Amino acid sequence: MTVEVEVAFGPENLKVPRDEIERRLDWALKVVRMEEFRDRSPFKLSGGQKQRVAIAAALSMLPEILVLDEPVSGLDPLGKMEVFSVVSNLRKEHKMTVVLVEHEVEEIAKFSDRVVVMDSGRIILEGTPSEVFKQVDRLRKIGVRAPQVSELSYLLNTERKLPKPIHFITLSEARQYLVREFFEGTKPRTSHSSQSNMPKRNQDLTRPPGEGKPCIVVEDLTHIYEGEVEALRGINLQIMEGELIAIIGQNGSGKTTLVKHFNGLLKPTKGRVLVRDVDTREKTVAELSKLVGYVFQNPDHQIFESSVEKEVAFGPRNLGLSESEINQRVEEALRIVGLEKYRAVPPSTLGLGQRRLVTLASVISMKPQIMVLDEPTTGIDWKDTLSLLDTIKTLNKQGHTIILITHDMRVVAMIARRVVVMRRGKILLDDTTRNVFSQPEVLKEAFISPPQITVLAQSLEPYGFPRDLLYVKEFVSNLPYVRKKHHASS
Template identity: 45%
Template sequence: MQNNKEGLPVSNTIHIKGLSFRYKDQKNRNAIDNINLDIDKGQFVVIMGPSGAGKSTLANCLNGLIPHFMRGKYEGEVLVDGKSVKNTPVSRMAKDIGLVFQDFESQLFSTNTSLEIAFGPENFKIEREEIGRRIKKVLKTVELEGLENRQPSTLSGGQKQRLAIGSVLASNPGIICMDEPTTDLDPIGKIGVFNIAKELHKDKDFTLIIIEHETEEALNSDRILIMYDGKIIRDGRPSDVLRDVKLTDSIGIMSLQIPKYFKTVSTLKDEELPLTPSEGYKKFKELKLQIDDKKYESLIEEDKKKESGYGDVIIEVKDLEHMYDNGNYALNGVDLKIRDGEFLAILGHNGSGKTTLVKHFNGLLTPTKGHVLVNGKDTKDSSIYEIGKIVGYAFQNPDHQIFADTVYEEVAFSPKIRGYSKDEIDSRVREALKAVYMERYENEDPFSLTKGERQRIAVASILSARPKVIILDEPTTGLDFKEQKQMMELIKELNKQGHTIIMITHTMWVVAEYAHKVAVVKDGKIIMYGNTREIFGREDELESSFLKPPHIVSLSNMLGKTMLSVDEMIKCTKEAF
């Protein structure tokens, strides 16, 4: 085996020995602890684990951001293509390994898409003609053709995500590490990223590492590493690791739905559990399982009961059109009625017009043509201040919303500008923080909190105005499964308390398990609208809108019924006579 000048082996593309790191402000434990890992050239590796497991820290050790830029206590050795990372400048490591950050927007800075992609090759002094070829190839790979001259700031969240990936691909590194690259992508877009990964993987010299929460997509990899509490606790083939439902459940990773279902309703051994809907359908028939029609009918009755419990129309959209200053129509003839007490999910592919639509509900945008009525009053005749008393809006990124030095000041802002007394403001802050389970955080700096906690503070700052309607734009983005469940249970409780919920999301299991109604937006129009079960039963139509239901929904659709969760599927399953 060949050794480098430190006497360590270089046969692996990545060789990690005894790696530990503790950030300066960490007191009780290391962020990563005694990591030993070899990744061979050409492997496609997915790293999974709950928030705080050490995944991003490990990624930042691969290209030298740790220890060169992020300081702390560093022990052990990382070799990338035989180079000692701690002894090699980050600028030199960038030729060998590209990193797509979890906060991808911080990676984009150029004035148009082409220049963003060209930045890396230009800095490595690649010839102009070759840079042009790379731009063209990358735009095709990440599906941004036609957007060459667009400013990155005007792209949708998903388009920005793909641009960040493209900007790293353009430098042609031998290794790419992507930190949660599918966070802001629609379901088909998520598959698209993993298809990009599979395409890149055809080059047997190209090594790909993806940090990911989404278990369904991880099936495409060669190898999965599970991290927990700074350590690698499982390393193996995806088919083996993802069948271990007990492990994934116990550490807060979302278990694959198909093996989780069969683990409950059968006595199959782990190695016999099906992984995909098609495998699940075959196994369902083999085991002679059946759907209990009476229990399924009870689900339909529950849906009808919800429908009958809604109040009057609180938001009405009539023939809405919206054209941006560049002449592009984002919305084209939208009609929609939202009733008091509904929980509506608005779905659609990246750039379909979802966010543009909901920004009309609170007056952030006004119609180019048509009308939006809130509580019977046209938004054209109302100020944002007036509409804000009825409709609250939580942005996709809470850091775009939070600005105060303390949690109290943040949550108090809305009632304060409306002139309420000190006692009333205090009462509303306490009420709002209690609703989001953030009591006793009043004096904390919001920016010192975790992403999930900041998300809840953003919701609390809306609740203090006591709006009837709460709009949430991607409320689970960047959260692990446990945090997503906590956020959605909070939103569910707010809905039970009487708030109308309007939610934009790409997380389809969230829609299936929590939303009552679904509106699908495509090319600026609502093309599907109805209760969640009905819409998710029309799987082919969803896929034509770049949407894909969760695995358990697909399995139930194959069986002729539409179940929206593993729990519903278990409830409606009976053994054969």
């Protein structure tokens, strides 16, 4: 079984001519950036790469009606944009009807004709993207996020008391409005003055990372999978006690391979990994699990017990703890993630967001000082995402070192103080969150795009905007200062 066979399976069963199958195969694999993997087994791909293959297999059939259920879940940011762009073009070129179930609101706003919002089995909003996403307050109440530029227009309307309400859903709309209304009659500058007197920003995201004692040391780490696939190439990295660090990069860049070395799920081909001065090559996964807790990308790979309570108790019981200690840990873990009332429920019957919380509780109950969370927010709605992020912040404040893998740059901006960017098995960037997101040209090499509001600020840099803004509220608070300074210097 190869990627090529998987993608060709559908057209072959539709009795599509061989030359047409070859044309569709080449096209579909190119669309999802998987041409170089056509001879690879799908079972040896990363989670995001498998998702790409599944999308290619659906596209290759060119159906009249295409239903996509969270097709870009787990894809890198530019990969998401590429898939949406292709689906939009398919609709136009082949008159294909596309029904898309998705949480990626910024892409939905750009590519969809109509948006339907559901809550508790009911349709509560329906209309064009503009009609739906301008209702930011209503969306917030049901736990649905709006595009950041829609949140920006909402704040400008409510906080700046604009004479005429504004609504925009895309970057281009936001930029055009801001240039016209706030900088009309002035010229963009090529040089930028000091950012002194600007509103203060979150210093956790600007101070240099790496202060304190390292709890994980990676030295010249290389990992080669069976079949001579070099997934990691000479990685050197230190992670400090109490850090909250995000590891980002395109699908297949080596993120999951790297962190699986931290708890011994993988062993180095070359180099070594030290966890609390312990060489992972000399310890079993069971021994390392006392030091490093790992929450898998797919919670169903981790859950197997008949109730939430039993699932959370499994780890402490295997540590040989007393029943009273086990019960105490279970109670604490369930309280932290907010699942106390689900203790007797089979975890397999819970929603994806709740199953992720079960796996997190299972790790918390082991009380490891280091926790690895592999794409914990993938496939869950914004309400569950915010709840999960609050839990992660609480754990970090309690002294746990948190290592987060994610493709959601908005999440990274909200929670991480340090970001490591990977590309093709190597570290491309390692810096504070603000410094990393202020380098869009470098990020593009890793198929990463900064948060939408950061991209907007960077597009307005010639008018004096800082290129490292991360939040909508920051943007709004900086706007009058930027406008005043720019007009004064024009």
